[in-house]
Amino acid sequence: xxxxxxxxxxxxxxxxxxxxxxxxxxxxxxxxxxxxxxxxxxxxxxxxxxxxxxxxxxxxxxxxxxxxxxxxxxxxxxxxxxxxxxxxxxxxxxxxxxxxxxxxxxxxxxxxxxxxxxxxxxxxxxxxxxxxxxxxxxxxxxxxxxxxxxxxxxxxxxxxxxxxxxxxxxxxxxxxxxxxxxxxxxxxxxxxxxxxxxxxxxxxxxxxxxxxxxxxxxxxxxxxxxxxxxxxxxxxxxxxxxxxxxxxxxxxxxxxxxxxxxxxxxxxxxxxxxxxxxxxxxxxxxxxxxxxxxxxxxxxxxxxxxxxxxxxxxxxxxxxxxxxxxxxxxxxxxxxxxxxxxxxxxxxxxxxxxxxxx
Amino acid sequence: xxxxxxxxxxxxxxxxxxxxxxxxxxxxxxxxxxxxxxxxxxxxxxxxxxxxxxxxxxxxxxxxxxxxxxxxxxxxxxxxxxxxxxxxxxxxxxxxxxxxxxxxxxxxxxxxxxxxxxxxxxxxxxxxxxxxxxxxxxxxxxxxxxxxxxxxxxxxxxxxxxxxxxxxxxxxxxxxxxxxxxxxxxxxxxxxxxxxxxxxxx
Numbered sequence: 272x273x274x275x276x277x278x279x280x281x282x283x284x285x286x287x288x289x290x291x292x293x294x295x296x297x298x299x300x301x302x303x304x305x306x307x308x309x310x311x312x313x314x315x316x317x318x319x320x321x322x323x324x325x326x327x328x329x330x331x332x333x334x335x336x337x338x339x340x341x342x343x344x345x346x347x348x349x350x351x352x353x354x355x356x357x358x359x360x361x362x363x364x365x366x367x368x369x370x371x372x373x374x375x376x377x378x379x380x381x382x383x384x385x386x387x388x389x390x391x392x393x394x395x396x397x398x399x400x401x402x403x404x405x406x407x408x409x410x411x412x413x414x415x416x417x418x419x420x421x422x423x424x425x426x427x428x429x430x431x432x433x434x435x436x437x438x439x440x441x442x443x444x445x446x447x448x449x450x451x452x453x454x455x456x457x458x459x460x461x462x463x464x465x466x467x468x469x470x471x472x473x474x475x476x477x478x479x480x481x482x483x484x485x486x487x488x489x490x491x492x493x494x495x496x497x498x499x500x501x502x503x504x505x506x507x508x509x510x511x512x513x514x515x516x517x518x519x520x521x522x523x524x525x526x527x528x529x530x531x532x533x534x535x536x537x538x539x540x541x542x543x544x545x546x547x548x549x550x551x552x553x554x555x556x557x558x559x560x561x562x563x564x565x566x567x568x569x570x571x572x573x574x575x576x577x578x579x580x581x582x583x584x585x586x587x588x589x590x591x592x593x594x595x596x597x598x599x600x601x602x603x604x605x606x607x608x609x610x611x612x613x614x615x616x617x618x619x620x621x622x623x624x625x626x627x628x629x
Numbered sequence: 630x631x632x633x634x635x636x637x638x639x640x641x642x643x644x645x646x647x648x649x650x651x652x653x654x655x656x657x658x659x660x661x662x663x664x665x666x667x668x669x670x671x672x673x674x675x676x677x678x679x680x681x682x683x684x685x686x687x688x689x690x691x692x693x694x695x696x697x698x699x700x701x702x703x704x705x706x707x708x709x710x711x712x713x714x715x716x717x718x719x720x721x722x723x724x725x726x727x728x729x730x731x732x733x734x735x736x737x738x739x740x741x742x743x744x745x746x747x748x749x750x751x752x753x754x755x756x757x758x759x760x761x762x763x764x765x766x767x768x769x770x771x772x773x774x775x776x777x778x779x780x781x782x783x784x785x786x787x788x789x790x791x792x793x794x795x796x797x798x799x800x801x802x803x804x805x806x807x808x809x810x811x812x813x814x815x816x817x818x819x820x821x822x823x824x825x826x827x828x829x830x831x
Contacts, residue, residue, distance in 0.1 A: 274643070274647055274651070275647060275650060276647075337644070338642055338643075338644045339642070339643065339644055339647065346635055351635075386635060388633050388634060388635055390631035390632065390633050391631065391632045391633075392631065392632070393630055393631065393632050394632070396630075405631070407633050407635070409635060414635060414636070418636070429639045430636055430639065431639050432634050432636075433634060433635040433636035434633060434634065434635070435633060435635065438630075438631065438633055441630040441631065442630065444630075446630050480630060480631055
């Protein structure tokens with residue numbers, strides 16, 4: 272709860288990098304006071320590594336916490352399942368329970384070990400018409416394990432918002448301009464998103480998030496391939512996270528083919544997911560149902576590389592890849608903090624309408 | 630876009646400094662009011678001191694703690710005075726009533742005496758009964774016997790005393806209860822009058 276000192280503490284963590292931001296809100300302006308970023312690739316396959324927890328602790332020590340901070344943390348997307356359920360008109364709690372029971376049956380997880388959250392339209396936005404409900408769920412045991420480690424070991428303050436990691440990307444784009452630019456269409460629009468631990472395909476229709484699917488290829492596979500080539504993985508991951516020019520690395524000749532191959536493999540998997548989705552819709556001329564394709568990733572550099580590769584390999588029969596517009600107040604000089612900024616936008620949005628300023 | 634929060638159990642907490650500031654904000658107007666009031670009192674006190682220098686010495690020696698006791702004393706005195714005024718008012722009313730009563734009875738006797746003085750040469754009056762019951766009635770009965778004419782030795786039929794007395798009484802008692810009876814026997818002509826005067830309300 273904040274009365275005088277309005278701050279948002281944002282923490283993003285995964286197996287490869289930990290980022291933190293401290294945002295101060297005053298007079299409807301959000302200003303980034305402190306930022307922290309640390310790449311850490313050494314892990315033994317746990318979904319929350321000891322290095323990760325230690326780095327979070329250091330990040331918080333650097334940022335400095337306050338008991339009244341509004342805390343936003345990402346929850347690993349690998350531990351989140353999503354589903355679209357059609358339900359009759361029900362009260363919020365009844366709807367939640369109904370979806371919980373249905374998903375519990377579908378995924379064969381006991382109801383008692385299931386935590387579910389039905390996606391709601393953001394404040395001030397009109398909810399989509401119809402009875403389709405997009406729900407996110409996780410195991411209660413996973414959530415408790417994550418919180419006990421993060422709160423207990425890393426001493427992270429109790430979160431106000433625990434957001435499935437993939438949703439941070441949606442916060443970066445201006446929903447209004449997206450709708451005006453043509454997303455409000457009966458056809459589908461696809462946002463292909465490549466992250467470090469996972470990749471996700473967002474599907475839009477009529478200007479609203481229609482569904483999301485996991486793409487079974489991510490930067491983790493690329494890092495694994497690089498590790499086999501006795502290359503300094505930390506350096507490459509740092510370059511990827513920072514959005515630096517790969518050509519600056521001394522062993523670029525060895526790295527570049529692996530990168531190209533990984534990007535192509537990722538885009539191929541994305542195309543498969545899109546085609547499978549469209550086939551599932553049982554419509555004639557599935558590719559005619561595509562309104563637009565967007566690609567995004569950790570930063571602008573990686574996004575441009577993916578766009579280039581998509582053009583090169585004529586993704587979806589050479590369909591034009593469009594550039595999705597970032598929010599007007601997006602601080603471009605902090606492009607390497609793009610993902611954690613998505614979480615920051617989520618926290619700031621919860622407090623009030625504020626513009627990011629430099 | 631969409632709002633999803635997998636953990637919504639956090640309870641809002643405030644740090645001590647915020648609580649102190651909030652408390653300060655709540656207390657500040659009260660404190661400011663008291664200080665303003667005190668300042669105004671001091672300004673007014675100083676003005677009175679400069680305007681009334683002699684009284685100022687008394688004002689300075691006056692202790693506010695004595696105010697309550699002094700006020701209680703004044704209240705008690707006011708109550709005593711009020712009771713005394715009530716008592717004196719009742720006594721005055723009683724005395725007034727007695728004076729009126731005495732005056733009325735006095736007027737009855739005066740009327741009787743005056744009427745007798747005026748007509749005493751030609752008539753004899755025998756007071757048969759007189760009883761005064763204070764606050765109730767005054768009863769009296771008398772015989773009025775006129776003398777016979779010496780020259781003619783005839784009975785006089787005029788009761789001058791009675792007429793004079795009744796006329797005089799009517800000035801004080803507008804409706805006296807009188808029962809006058811004439812008695813004629815041989816050479817005696819008399820008038821017996823039973824009179825009852827209402828003294829209630831006096």
